[in-house]
Amino acid sequence: MIGKSTYKAAREVAQIAEDHFTTQIEAAKKLNGNNLATVPPARIIETMIDAAFWASLRREEGQSPKISLAFLPPEQTEQPLLFEHHLTLSPAVLTKLGPGVERQGIHLGVWYEGDYLHIWGTTRSIPNFCFVLDVSEPGLLVIKHRRQDGFGKFVNVAVLMGDQVKIVNEQSSHLPNCPDVLTSLLGFSSLSVWNKSLNVLVQLAVSMRSHKRGGILLVVPAGSDTWRTSIRHPMRYAVGPAYSELTDLMKQKEEKDGENSNWQDELGRAIEAMAGLTAVDGATIISDKYELYAFGAKITRKQGSTPVDKLILTEPVIGGEAMIDQPALSGGTRHLSAAQFVHDQRDAIALVASQDGRFTIFSWSDCENMVQANRIDSLLL
Known part of the structure; x- marks a missing residue:
């Protein structure tokens, strides 16, 4: 029955979520958006x-x-699987249905009649800004919605972990030196750019986190070799010439607008393959054009450089204000190595996945003249 909750966090976040979806759907309408969802009360x-x-x-x-x-x-x-009889939205029913609908991309459709919610069936197709609630693991729920272009990771709105609620801060993307990958994950703050480009780094981050082995992905400027001064040589798994499958696929997107489903499948496989290399001990190195230079590389402090002794820690959620602290507090050896690399190679960024699911982007802040570490695991769930 609608409105009879016993989970305190549900009451705390419900109105915030409604306001968010109302704002985004109304903004999309003003931009002549189509295939828009209904705002959930x-x-x-x-x-x-x-x-x-x-x-x-x-x-x-x-x-x-x-x-x-x-x-x-x-x-x-489109092509919904309809149950002959509506099912009650209850914990018991959801638990029983779980094994049959846990594959990625399958949603249980929920609607209402009067004061009662029901499950009408399943679907793989949902409209833009459709309210989606994911159950990721016991006690962990994520409120999200589909991107307007319909491709890539959904945009997270809030994360509920037991009695803890994290509301994604829509203003985080407006901070100085905000990395592009973070801006893309906070996609709802910039509706007009959603259909213009796909951020491959977002997809790589999701895939890196999913293999649960931890890893480092270093993104360096194309055509420059200065990053080599921060890598121990010889590199055991250097790639020569640079492997350009992802680069070539992204060029095809620009030429063909990336609408072909075969192209999307090929891109997905290429991203999974590259993200898999990050599971090898050491760092995977790619250019900002997505060319693969090496994997399993060992990061070292550049000759003449000083050890990184402090950085800015942030999390793009409400209440996650920036704080300056020691690099060791951002994580373990991987995090410290990544912070040192960015400290020495200030035009690079580093994506670091931990085995426990934490994910951090390291980049250089010109405003603060130090490394900044954005913890983004709440955006990748």
């Missing part, structure tokens, strides 16, 4: 979160459910 958001949270703590045949709920009627989808 706060009371419905609260009820969906409550049911999903309690379902996440249950088990079916020893496994916790991993499900995705989408708020929309069947009429807003």
